[in-house]
Amino acid sequence: MRLPGTLPRLFGSLLLVAAAGIAGIGAGAAPADLTPTVPPLGQVVPAPASVQAGGAPYTLTPSTRIRVDGHSPEARRIGTYLAGLLRPSTGYALPVTDDHLPGGIQLRLRPSEQGLGDEGYRLQSSRGSVTLTARRPAGLFRAVQTLRQLLPASVEKDTRQKGPWKIAGGTITDTPRYGYRGAMLDVSRHFFTVGQVKRYIDQLALYKINKLHLHLSDDQGWRIAIDSLPRLATYGGSTQVGGGPGGYYTKKDYKEILGYAASRYLEVVPEIDMPGHTNAALASYAELNCSGIAPPLYTGTDVGFSSLCVPKAVTYDFVDDVVRELAALTPGRYLHIGGDEAHSTSHADYVAFMDKAQAAVGKYGKTVVGWHQLTGASPVAGAVAQYWGLDDTSDAEKAQVAKAAQNGTKLILSPADRVYLDMKYTKDTPLGLDWAGLVEVDRSYDWDPGAYLPGVPASVVAGVEAPLWSETISTSDHIEFMAFPRVLGVAELGWSPASTHDWEQYRVRLAAQGPRMAALGIDYYRSPKVPWPTG
The missing domain is CATH 3.20.20.80 (Glycosidases)
Known part of the structure; x- marks a missing residue:
């Protein structure tokens, strides 16, 4: 059953592409190599409120830093949590800093972003950086969960895995329907x-x-x-x-x-x-x-x-x-x-x-x-x-x-x-x-x-x-x-x-969570x- 409304056209097309890929694997097609695929921007659960895909992906490297707002102990704690999630599988040091230099993974608390509410966030990914912005720490934490899902699934393992570790380019703006x-x-x-x-x-x-x-x-x-x-x-x-x-x-x-x-x-x-x-x-x-x-x-x-x-x-x-x-x-x-x-x-x-x-x-x-x-x-x-x-x-x-x-x-x-x-x-x-x-x-x-x-x-x-x-x-x-x-x-x-x-689109994103x-x-x-x- 399709509930009132539809996904944005771009998001829907990404899901259809993903569905074709999953169906091909299920039919017995062998992948060309074992390199992790980059999840399409927006192929996450729960579905984001707004997805604007485009631009070059961001790639985690051994020199990547996680940069947080220095005035916020909670932002630093969330950055440390993120580093702890990513270090085992990537093998990267991922130091958490408050140096405010460009590049890397940026965690930003902006109380002026009233439209993001208590749990909303904005994720912007480009060749040079990934920036997570939220009004409240809870929103920054929710953004980290989306970031995880935009990396290959093997990032969740607790032993070192083969990269590359790419995050698709574009912007996600997201707030919850219910509190x-x-x-x-x-x-x-x-x-x-x-x-x-x-x-x-x-x-x-x-x-x-x-x-x-x-x-x-x-x-x-x-x-x-x-x-x-x-x-x-x-x-x-x-x-x-x-x-x-x-x-x-x-x-x-x-x-x-x-x-x-x-x-x-x-x-x-x-x-x-x-x-x-x-x-x-x-x-x-x-x-x-x-x-x-x-x-x-x-x-x-x-x-x-x-x-x-x-x-x-x-x-x-x-x-x-x-x-x-x-x-x-x-x-x-x-x-x-x-x-x-x-x-x-x-x-x-x-x-x-x-x-x-x-x-x-x-x-x-x-x-x-x-x-x-x-x-x-x-x-x-x-x-x-x-x-x-x-x-x-x-x-x-x-x-x-x-x-x-x-x-x-x-x-x-x-x-x-x-x-x-x-x-x-x-x-x-x-x-x-x-x-x-x-x-x-x-x-x-x-x-x-x-x-x-x-x-x-x-x-x-x-x-x-x-x-x-x-x-x-x-x-x-x-x-x-x-x-x-x-x-x-x-x-x-x-x-x-x-x-x-929409069940037909959801089941594709759900399959990718397997x-x-x-x-x-x-x-x-x-x-x-x-x-x-x-x-």
Whole structure:
């Protein structure tokens, strides 16, 4: 399906040329030599807003320097990050300097460039230099991700590779469509270490994802230390789906994740799911149960059977303690309170609970995020609802969400039958679930967030997010196989102008990412719908 508008004529022609080349390789044609090809300007994911190709390419050489604004420590840090990416494969020294001489790779912060916003950038490539310009450091970091993709895929390898290292000539000017472009990792059903989360952060950053939503609690495990309620982590975090050892993040661990995410310009959105999905908490503290009796720890995958005891005052002491400590740890603006599948909570109790939980979030200076069932209660001013319904979700439920949106509640779109990364690609996919249907790569891409929900003003769509639930996911290889390449499509829906959204052109650019993902060691799904290079 072609969404309204088309790519600029030059960009489209470049993609068609690339498609012909990829198809030729797939048909068995052998390349003339092993010299890396120069990716066409604009053949990146997400698609840039504006591409003006032309002029001689820039070539990295042993004498190339990375020149940054001397007055900006963040520009220097981004330059150092870029040098660290490029040195292993090129073998070049790539010193980071602030000498302001011409040539090399120039990183420039220009606060006067109002049109670039907080994350936009301009990349200008010519024979003499490549210049990255942004208004804010986040934009400079996003520009670096584009620069990476304009170099041959082998630049991502951690051993020295054969050049030349060329960047096509021309200018890219780029700003995001949405300010919220997220990915969620469920660390509750299966626990993932700090190192595993960092690896996922690096992979997401390449495609300009800017939010990492961590699902920190559920029936199967509590994953964040709370000093005032230590058994939540030490006991509630002691298992996982299938009965494994589980685990949890100390506050030091959590701060390490936050710091690493911030260095990649991702904001962490922590989630404590309430009042349902709380068996790990109920098992840890008997007084949170209406009966006063703690249930056993749970290692299955059923949902909807647990609930905090809404009438008890101690429940809100618990909520206050958890929100207070988590808010104090988290510099980002959002705190997610879940609210989905509270089947064991009456509607009246649900509304009463969500009123108090939202008040606690506001008390500690954070913005409420909840799953879209929050719209069935009373969303506070400024609250954000995360929609995870399906194409065939009832009209009444969609109307409830639309009414809240019309009253000012912002929406994050995560339709399960489009962007839930734990859904199987096909019936034969060895991992994942299929309750929301089968979600191939084209289905995860081929929809428009701005026009997805009837009655929802486009202006209230904050962005998109791709959740990865972990009932069947327990290793980094599992994460990568289920997330890649679908998360690239979600990243593009969040970043690129609606006019660039076209499956036939996207699949060509996606195919070109195959060698890059392989060079990064990402175990991605080779969808038959994408013309991956085979040479």
